[in-house]
Amino acid sequence: MCRLAAVTSREYISPMEPILALETMKEGHDGSGLGLTLKDLGGAFEKLKKYPVLSGICSNSGKKVLDDFMKKQGFKLKHEWNPKIKPVKDIAAHDHYFARVYDYPAAYKNKPMEEKEDLLMNTRLAVRKSGEPDESIFAFSFYPDVITLKEVGDPLQVAEFFGLDKDGLKAKIVLAQGRQNTNYAIYLYACHPFFIQGYCSMTNGENTAFVPIREFLSSRGFPGYMGYNSDSEVFTHILHYTTRQLGFPLQYYKDVITPLKATEIEKRPGAGALRLIKQSLRPLCIDGPNMIIGFTPDGACFMVHDSKKLRPGVVGGVKGKYALMSEECGVDSAVPKRDRSKDIFPMKYDMVIVSPQAEEVKVWNQLHGQA
């Protein structure tokens, strides 16, 4: 079982905060990897918010391929951030870790965001495809104001390896996952969080319904629904599919992955719509054991469980800063000064949504269809 730590804040925070929170939950992960996604970036990135950031890892040969490819696509490099690598025992360093800020190709500068998003995703996929066979390039995300870092190893050691404790890298939302490897190979693309077109999520627990969900997503004809080196990647793609592609409000994510029983649906406002949603999205129903933490492009963060609540999760904090964690000790680490009695332990019908800028937290109840 992995451990998850997310912090959303009005002020910029260091990614070390959720990583230190992960450290308090160390019993729950085996150090087989750390994944970090940062959104709403500060520091040097603060002034570059509208430009897409390509995050990834490459070898020396991959770097040249990447440079040539991006140039050919018309992307102009505006800024590059590289972690100052500090060699750490047990972590085999790759040649280059990067977060590169690009300017859009001229033809796309005035295009609507949706088209830009498709360009960015397709570019990321092309980069991934070219570097995947020889593992010369890994591309994790390519989107404005988002950075993703991943490496195999103990989270705290990986943070040290990246020098995150000394680097000025900051963000308002940080998702961190300490990986407990389960049935799948230890591989960088299997490391959470997963990101697609502004939507990001990380999960703990196996996904027993993985294969039918993967087949359903893969057959939507959307090029971004690929990869699936981890069974958890589908949670991110379901989020993207229901909210971006189908245009459902965020809380319907809960209705899609853990649909109500027929008798419960009848009592919900909008039962007719819900019944059809349940039928049409039947293959996306998960069966746990899972707890999912994620964010949407507007900066809202959420936590949701499988319908049997087979994994723990807690949300706590103060106005302006909330922590969404696998365990209470993680919240204590990230937001020690808070009223613990107000901590939220979402139950099977609940979806906790923290609004953008950590303004407020709401618990949306699926049974009643309201917060």
Add this chain to the structure above:
Amino acid sequence: MEPATRPGIGLDHNHQLSLREFPYIIRWRDDRCKRCGKCTAVCPVKAIVPAVKGARTVTSEGPVPTPKAVRSITHVVEQVTDMERYCTGCGACTLVCPNEAIEPEYNQQNKFLHYKNKGGDGYKRGGRRNDPSISTLDRLKFTRISMLTDPALDAGRHEFRIRSLLGRIMRPEDLPLAAEGGNLVLDKKKNIFVPPVREIYPIMIGSMSVGALSPPMWEGLAMGVAYLNEVEGLPVVMASGEGGMPPRLLRSKYLKYFIIQIASGYFGWDEIIHALPHMVEDPAAIEIKYGQGAKPGDGGLLMAQKVLKLIAKIRGVPQFIDLSSPPTHQTKYSIEEAVAKMIQSMSMAWGFRVPVYPKISGTKTAKAVLNNLARNPYAAALSIDGEDGGTGAAYNVSMDKMGHPIASNIRECYLDLVKQGKQNELPLIAAGGVGKRGNLAANAAALIMLGASAVSIGKYIMQSAADCFGDEYNRCSLCNTGKCPRGITTQDPKLYRRLDSDRVAERVVEVFKAADVELRKIFAPMGRSTELPIGMSDGLSIDDKAMAERLGISYAC
């Protein structure tokens, strides 16, 4: 030279058959038999007869041999060597014998099929494919067991929703939805046709007609199904088979638990159409039969001896005539006509409130039908009946040699739908050999994980609910003759009074409740409870590499 076998010339019995040629040989115990005559009376085919034998016993008493011949008469039970009266092995004689003196024994060396074609007609029978080997379904194992990384669920404690959908399911993109105050509601302004969809139990009772089945059998099944729905909360549905339905049932509230079949003979549809204005509930669905697993490409047949008064009335035909349905729907000539127009007509008859789907026999061409249906937004499902499906009457060659196994047929159809992204839109119903060796829940679960939305059973329920004698050694298989010794497939009151419809209903309920428990016991350790694991092929393995490759599952040994 005159042949020695001509009457009056020779006594070597040459053109007669010995019992070794017969599929079952009666083992009769002289020492136990009390000559009550029950066995010979009950034998449905008169394969055994009471006979009188003369015996000559030579005895000698005293120290010097003084042989004395005593002639006596004994009564025996004798098996006849007439192929028209072969012992079917049903064992009705054993059941009625008070002294356990008689029993048929399967004879592996039999040459039955060499001889069972008298008069130049092939062997016709009821029953199932006579293949006792272990089917693919029974070789499939559930190998993805949750334990530590993903804890197994508790079959007794957790809530399980073992339900499926029958009906055309809309593409999520096409749903008529509108946002209203942050919620989604149905957008009626869009005026989009939303196809009818039923939530059903994933094991259904397949098509067996009133006529093929005896009144108490059909009634027992129907009562069991109604009880399961009304009392047990299990939405089990049952298909009528071709031949209509009892008129009172058509007009009752229980009609919603029944799927009405229309086949190429249209038997019973006059009655159904006339009942339409009086129906208080819609049926669960309409099944258009194009084929069945037991006799692919062959029509239905109800033999004259089964067409008694009630059946004649329901079907709208005279009594005691052979009722054969043609192999195809004669009014149609192409797949577009046969499928699309039929679906359209049937949908229209019920105001597009009832799912309408075709049933075909397992075939290499199933994908062609599938793709036609996938493009037809009114097609509610596709039911595929594999080669192990049973029947009331067919040529032996059709049953034994024609058709396609269900496992790979359903799998390739499912994967074809996956390729098109329509795996959730068109439910597949799998039939043919489900529960062949008694593993109902396991076979059903395996087919579901291969991609079926539901499975259909026939023979299994006849055996488990009404103790049908049939097996894969051609035991009994008299369904076509109207002489069913269990009273299941007969219209002869003398025979069907043996069957108690209440007991059949009770058994139906027990069977489904037990299957429900077993399905939980399969799904729980695999970490599935909320939704039926349709297409969860990573849960399955098989001990044969070629089969694993064909089914797209893992090989395990």
